[in-house]
Amino acid sequence: MKPNFTLRLRVFNLNCWGIPYLSKHRADRVKRLGDFLNLESFDLALLEEVWSEQDFQYLRQKLLPTYPAAHYFRSGIIGSGLCVFSKHSIQEFTQHVFTLNGYPYMIHHCDWFCGKAVGLLVLHLSGLVLNAYVTHLHAEYNRQKDIYLAHRVAQAWELAQFIHHTSKKADVVLLCGDLNLHPKDLGCRLLKEWTGLHDAYLETRDFKGSEEGCTMVPKNCYVKQQDLGPFPLGIRIDYVLYKAVSGLYISCKTLKTTTGHDPYSGPPFSDHEALMATLCVRHSPPQHNPSPTHGPAESSPLTSVLREAWAEVDQGMAQARWWATVAGYAIGLGLLLLALLCALAAGGWIREAALLLWTPSVGLVLGAGAFYLFHVQEAKSLCKTRTELQHVLGRAREAQDLGPESQPALLLGQQEGDRVEEQ
Amino acid sequence: MKPNFTLRLRVFNLNCWGIPYLSKHRADRVKRLGDFLNLESFDLALLEEVWSEQDFQYLRQKLLPTYPAAHYFRSGIIGSGLCVFSKHSIQEFTQHVFTLNGYPYMIHHCDWFCGKAVGLLVLHLSGLVLNAYVTHLHAEYNRQKDIYLAHRVAQAWELAQFIHHTSKKADVVLLCGDLNLHPKDLGCRLLKEWTGLHDAYLETRDFKGSEEGCTMVPKNCYVKQQDLGPFPLGIRIDYVLYKAVSGLYISCKTLKTTTGHDPYSGPPFSDHEALMATLCVRHSPPQHNPSPTHGPAESSPLTSVLREAWAEVDQGMAQARWWATVAGYAIGLGLLLLALLCALAAGGWIREAALLLWTPSVGLVLGAGAFYLFHVQEAKSLCKTRTELQHVLGRAREAQDLGPESQPALLLGQQEGDRVEEQ
Numbered sequence: 144m145k146p147n148f149t150l151r152l153r154v155f156n157l158n159c160w161g162i163p164y165l166s167k168h169r170a171d172r173v174k175r176l177g178d179f180l181n182l183e184s185f186d187l188a189l190l191e192e193v194w195s196e197q198d199f200q201y202l203r204q205k206l207l208p209t210y211p212a213a214h215y216f217r218s219g220i221i222g223s224g225l226c227v228f229s230k231h232s233i234q235e236f237t238q239h240v241f242t243l244n245g246y247p248y249m250i251h252h253c254d255w256f257c258g259k260a261v262g263l264l265v266l267h268l269s270g271l272v273l274n275a276y277v278t279h280l281h282a283e284y285n286r287q288k289d290i291y292l293a294h295r296v297a298q299a300w301e302l303a304q305f306i307h308h309t310s311k312k313a314d315v316v317l318l319c320g321d322l323n324l325h326p327k328d329l330g331c332r333l334l335k336e337w338t339g340l341h342d343a344y345l346e347t348r349d350f351k352g353s354e355e356g357c358t359m360v361p362k363n364c365y366v367k368q369q370d371l372g373p374f375p376l377g378i379r380i381d382y383v384l385y386k387a388v389s390g391l392y393i394s395c396k397t398l399k400t401t402t403g404h405d406p407y408s409g410p411p412f413s414d415h416e417a418l419m420a421t422l423c424v425r426h427s428p429p430q431h432n433p434s435p436t437h438g439p440a441e442s443s444p445l446t447s448v449l450r451e452a453w454a455e456v457d458q459g460m461a462q463a464r465w466w467a468t469v470a471g472y473a474i475g476l477g478l479l480l481l482a483l484l485c486a487l488a489a490g491g492w493i494r495e496a497a498l499l500l501w502t503p504s505v506g507l508v509l510g511a512g513a514f515y516l517f518h519v520q521e522a523k524s525l526c527k528t529r530t531e532l533q534h535v536l537g538r539a540r541e542a543q544d545l546g547p548e549s550q551p552a553l554l555l556g557q558q559e560g561d562r563v564e565e566q
Numbered sequence: 567m568k569p570n571f572t573l574r575l576r577v578f579n580l581n582c583w584g585i586p587y588l589s590k591h592r593a594d595r596v597k598r599l600g601d602f603l604n605l606e607s608f609d610l611a612l613l614e615e616v617w618s619e620q621d622f623q624y625l626r627q628k629l630l631p632t633y634p635a636a637h638y639f640r641s642g643i644i645g646s647g648l649c650v651f652s653k654h655s656i657q658e659f660t661q662h663v664f665t666l667n668g669y670p671y672m673i674h675h676c677d678w679f680c681g682k683a684v685g686l687l688v689l690h691l692s693g694l695v696l697n698a699y700v701t702h703l704h705a706e707y708n709r710q711k712d713i714y715l716a717h718r719v720a721q722a723w724e725l726a727q728f729i730h731h732t733s734k735k736a737d738v739v740l741l742c743g744d745l746n747l748h749p750k751d752l753g754c755r756l757l758k759e760w761t762g763l764h765d766a767y768l769e770t771r772d773f774k775g776s777e778e779g780c781t782m783v784p785k786n787c788y789v790k791q792q793d794l795g796p797f798p799l800g801i802r803i804d805y806v807l808y809k810a811v812s813g814l815y816i817s818c819k820t821l822k823t824t825t826g827h828d829p830y831s832g833p834p835f836s837d838h839e840a841l842m843a844t845l846c847v848r849h850s851p852p853q854h855n856p857s858p859t860h861g862p863a864e865s866s867p868l869t870s871v872l873r874e875a876w877a878e879v880d881q882g883m884a885q886a887r888w889w890a891t892v893a894g895y896a897i898g899l900g901l902l903l904l905a906l907l908c909a910l911a912a913g914g915w916i917r918e919a920a921l922l923l924w925t926p927s928v929g930l931v932l933g934a935g936a937f938y939l940f941h942v943q944e945a946k947s948l949c950k951t952r953t954e955l956q957h958v959l960g961r962a963r964e965a966q967d968l969g970p971e972s973q974p975a976l977l978l979g980q981q982e983g984d985r986v987e988e989q
Contacts (some may be wrong), residue, residue, distance in 0.1 A: 217950040218665070220943045234961075237727050237954065240665060242641070258943070263731070304660050307685070311735035498921040502928055520643045521682070527640040531660065538657075 150269055150424040151396075155180065155188040156319035156383055158279070158415035160365065161224070163195045167365060168410070173198050174306075175405060176412045177205040180228065184209050185419070187266075188228040189277040192255075192413075196510070198227050216277075219258015225277050225320075227264060235265040238306045242524045243294045246282050247517065248361050254281050254291075261302050263309055269426065271391075274313035278320035279304055280330070285413075293459020294322065296452050297528045299330030303337040304531065309354075314391055315424055316340065318384040321358075321415065326379055333452050337535070338446045340384035343395040343420045352400030355379060358416045362403030365414035383420045396421040422435040446543065449536040456529045463522035472517035477507035573692055573847040574819075578603065578611040579742040579806055581702070581781075581838035583788065584647070586618045590788060591833065596621050598828060599835045600628040600846065605650065607632050608842070610689075611651040612700040612742040615836075617680075622649050626684060639700075642667075642681015648700050648743075650687055658688040659970045665947045666717045668704050674748035677704050677714075684725050684743075686732055693712030694847065699742035701725055703753070707912075709795050716882020718746065719875050720951045726760040727954065737814055738847055739763065741807040744838065749802055757873050759868045760958070763807035766818040775823030785826030785951035788837035792859075804844045810851070819844040829886045842906045867964065872959040879952045893938035900930035 160166045173463065180188050180202075193199050199215045206213065210228035218240045219224070225238075238260050245254040246263030261278040280298045281291050289295075295520065299322070306380045310316045318340055324331040326342065334340065344356040353360050359370060373376060387393035399419040405412050488497040583589045584596065603611050603625075605827045608614075611633065617620050629636065633651035639647070640785045648898040661683050684701040704714050704722045712718075722745070733739045741763055747754040749765065757763065767779040776783045780800030782793060793803060810816035822842040828835050904927045911920040 152987075214953075217946045217953070219946065220939050235731075235956075236957065237731055238950070239662065242663060258946075267976075308660055308732045310659075311732075311736075498924075501921075502925045505925055506928070516643050516679075523640045523642065523645065523681075527661070530637075530640070534659065559966065 148269060148425070150271060150315075151181075152187070152268070152273075152315075152317075152422040152424065153183075154261045154319065154383060154420045154422065155183070155185040155319065155417060156190075156381060156420075157188075157200075157417040158321040158381055158414055159193050160192040160413040160415065161193045161195055161198050169198070171193075172410075173201060175409070177202050179406060179412070181207055183231065183419075186230050187275060187317075189275070190226050191230075191277065191279040191321045192224045193226050194221055194224045195227045196222065200227065202226075209293075214262070214264065216260060216262040218260045220256045221258070222255070223258055223260040223262070223521075224279060225260065225262045227262065227275070227277055229264070229266065230350060231268060233264050234267055236263060238262045239301070240278075241298045241301055242527070243297045245291055245294060246454045248514070252282070252284060258553060259298070261305055263305075265313075271314040272312060273315045273317065274306075274310045276306055276316070276318040276320070278318065278322070281422050282320070283323050293456055293462070293525060296330050296333065296455045297323065297459070297525060299334045300337075300452060300456075300528055300532065303334045306340075310336050314388050315393060316386050317422070319382065319418070321381045329448070329455060331382075332444075332448045335384070336448050338384075338386070340386050341393075341395075342381070343383035343385065343398045343418070343422075347398040347420075349397040350399075352398070353377060353402045353416055356398075356400060358418065359414065360395045360403050360416060363411050363414060363416070365411060366403075366404070370414070381415055381418055384417050385422060387424055391424055392427045393422060393424050396423050397514035397549055443543075446536065446539045449532055449539060453529060453532045453536060456525050456532065458528060460522050460525040463518045463525060467515055467518040467522060468513045471516060473511035474515060477504055477511055480504045481508065482523055482541050571692060571736075573694060575691070575738075575740075575845040576606075576608045576612070577740065577742065577806060577845065578606070578608040578840060578844045579613075579804060579843075580611075580745040580836055580840040581614040581804055582616050582621075583836040583838065584616045584618055584621050586788070587872065588804050592618075595833075596624060598666075598832070602829060602835070603629055604632045605769060606767065606842075607653065609653050610698055610740075612698070613649050613651075614700065614744045615647045616649050616700040617644060617647045619645065620809070625649075625651065637685070637687065639683055639685040641683045643679045644676070646681055646683040646684065646685070647702060648685045650698070650700055652687070652689065653913050654689050654691060656687050659686060660732075662724070664703075664721045664724050665950070666944060667719045668714055668717060671937070675705070675707060682721070684728055686728075688736075694737040695735060696738045696740065697729075697733045699725075699729055699741040699743070701741065701745070703744070703746045704747050711719055712888075716879055716885070716948060719753050719756065719878045720882070720948060722747065722757045723760075723875060723879075723951055723955065726757045729761045729763075730738045737811055738816060739809050740845070742805065742841070744804045746803050750880060752871070752874055753868075754805075755871045756773045759871050761809070762814075763809050764818075766806035766808065766821045766845075767802070767840070770818035770821040770843075772820040773878070775820075775821070776800060776825045777877075779821075779823060781823060783826050783839060783843065785832050786837055786839070787826070788834060789826075793837070799986055804838055804841055806841050808845060810847055814847055815850045816845060816847050819846050835907070862917075866966075869959065869962045871953055876952060876955045876959060878895065879948050879955065882947040883952060885944050886941045886948060890938055890941040890945060893941060896934035897931055897938060900927055900934055903927045904931065 161169055196215060203213045206228050210230055212229040212233045214227050214233060214236050216225040216238045216240065216370055240258050240260040244259045246253060247255045259279055259281060261276055264275045266273040266275060280293050281288055306316065306318065322331060344350065354376065357379050357380035360377040361371060361375060385393055400416045401411065403411060484497045484500055484504055582693045584592055619638060626636045629651050633653055635652040635656045637650050637656060637659050639648040639661045640659065640742060663681050664685040668675060670678045682702055682704060684699055687698045689696045689698060704718050706712055729739065729741065745754060767773065777799065780802050781804035782789055783800040784794060784798060808816055823832065889944045907920045907923055907927060
């Protein structure tokens with residue numbers, strides 16, 4: 144790595160809306176997307192909602208000359224829908240499937256069946272280690288009464304923790320994906336505060352694209368008004384986030400989004416808008432004092448967002464326990480009903496009706512049993528998240544008490560000593 | 567960190583066999599274990615099979631003066647059973663739940679309900695970063711016909727990958743736990759080859775304990791002969807594994823195991839034997855040439871173990887797909903039966919029998935449906951593991967082709983350059 148080098152990284156991100164049989168004009172959109180990616184020759188193209196592995200294989204073949212490396216992240220029953228195409232060889236990849244991801248009985252929402260996850264790719268570019276993450280969090284179906292809020296906060300925390308623990312030796316960290324979170328939503332703030340990632344849209348001086356950087360806009364012919372809820376002008380839920388370790392300086396030179404059409408003013412690639420960012424990594428200029436991820440000025444927002452997340456997850460946990468209790472009563476009721484039906488059938492009274500009711504009663508017991516087990520597991524997972532948040536919160540408070548000088552070291556754990564037995 | 571310092575780390579590991587209502591003398595064993603841990607004052611005590619959170623809370627209270635830091639890893643429906651007590655403050659913790667962990671319909675084996683996982687603790691000791699991992703893999707119920715083999719290999723790989731990706735900045739890595747793997751089993755070799763961890767039992771010059779370091783021995787009054795299967799003299803399935811980064815040198819000064827009794831020749835703490843290791847971390851002596859994790863001599867065993875794991879996972883995947891197909895036929899059969907029963911009942915023929923058969927038919931359709939979904943997910947997860955193994959195998963072969971000098975860099979990705987655009 145020469146001292147005056149600049150690493151220029153061109154990144155593409157798109158939620159492809161690739162649901163087999165349901166998404167309109169899928170084949171045509173995937174074809175046009177492949178043509179565009181080949182023409183533009185990005186360093187990395189990170190895609191979400193490629194639910195069909197055939198679509199991935201089609202793109203893989205088509206993009207092979209321009210993007211020799213590719214990976215599809217498999218998980219859950221349907222799949223995570225995440226995949227990536229890279230101009231550079233991929234050194235390593237792995238993935239983490241989120242512990243909580245909605246409810247299996249909310250079949251019409253389908254998220255549970257997808258196994259939503261975060262995928263990690265490690266690339267080596269001019270002696271720098273780049274950790275690139277791609278993710279897709281649980282969808283928001285009703286902003287006013289969001290039953291998935293605790294799950295999405297837990298996912299944002301798991302995502303942040305995964306990045307935090309796997310990127311400790313990375314020089315550059317990049318996260319792209321559909322977070323299903325607005326910029327000021329709790330999960331988004333939590334992710335940014337805990338990882339120290341910067342938002343390309345907020346950082347760049349050269350932005351071209353949809354108003355306010357929205358990635359779902361009413362101009363897009365695949366977007367229905369109800370998808371935007373109380374935001375008729377559009378929402379920003381897809382992101383390019385990045386950071387570099389100290390000694391390096393990363394900036395977003397340009398950021399573009401599509402604006403309800405494809406880049407040639409043709410029909411859109413998806414119901415989401417694509418993000419195209421050009422990032423520059425340089426050595427820190429001498430006058431630049433590399434600020435730690437959680438510096439003094441940031442410790443207060445971190446504490447406050449951790450506290451907020453703790454409260455949200457705690458509420459979710461109470462809710463999960465309540466549902467488990469309800470399920471417990473339903474199991475009891477079902478068993479009682481079954482006993483009654485057995486007695487009626489054995490006694491010869493309304494025998495046929497008793498036999499007819501046998502199926503729903505067994506169904507009630509088994510269904511309530513599964514419901515109970517699911518919510519016990521949900522409560523346990525939320526409890527795990529709450530404990531982790533509590534621990535970090537405790538350490539953030541400790542750091543605040545010790546004063547600004549000790550904060551970065553204590554929170555990031557660079558140097559703190561402990562007891563040692565010396566010989 | 568002084569140049570001539572030695573960090574001495576005393577570690578305790580035990581699978582506690584703490585199943586509420588089922589494990590014999592649980593309360594007494596937990597009490598005596600607490601007394602012993604307090605007396606010995608280890609740096610770290612890592613426990614498995616603490617299934618009851620009450621047991622953990624009891625130990626937490628009891629051990630508070632000696633081990634001010636503690637953590638219980640919650641997951642799944644029952645819990646991971648993992649917990650840890652530390653004399654030193656815990657900087658960070660997180661966990662990864664294994665994607666595959668047996669079958670929900672194998673209720674009598676129960677593993678699926680536990681949410682088996684690996685827990686990570688980050689500690690800072692005299693300026694060194696210690697990543698301590700605790701884990702418990704899926705049990706082996708029948709060595710001759712092990713239906714869980716592919717799952718255990720996949721778990722060992724996920725464990726190895728989790729350690730590999732989260733310990734890149736750690737100075738010292740420690741893994742304790744019940745791997746349910748014999749030393750020469752595929753999963754154990756895969757884990758050691760990919761992470762570069764060393765086995766305390768094989769490395770120490772001062773071992774005291776059961777023959778061959780066994781951690782389940784026939785002398786233990788809680789061990790039944792059938793638990794040992796074809797190994798009547800005992801099996802070694804619990805481990806203390808470690809490594810240090812280059813520049814540091816770690817050795818196991820002493821390793822002890824209990825021998826079917828507690829350390830005072832009283833009744834045993836568990837049906838497993840406890841491991842007690844004293845590890846020493848020093849600066850590398852000048853004559854010591856720190857060998858890379860995957861050095862030239864080791865690349866061949868790595869390639870061969872990766873190939874073996876690939877084949878095992880591939881076979882598991884074929885099996886999973888076969889079960890999914892069987893389930894598909896069962897769904898069809900169930901639907902056919904239901905239609906027939908509806909026709910019979912409507913026509914007034916053997917109405918009562920038709921109504922009686924209604925419940926098992928609906929059960930067949932729903933059960934087969936759940937079975938189908940589970941095995942589709944299993945196949946997907948195994949496919950993910952296979953792809954990761956394939957990728958690493960490809961890179962290991964590449965490294966071999968390039969000759970011994972390029973191997974460590976290529977495999978561990980320390981320095982390899984790639985295309986770069988310079989300005």
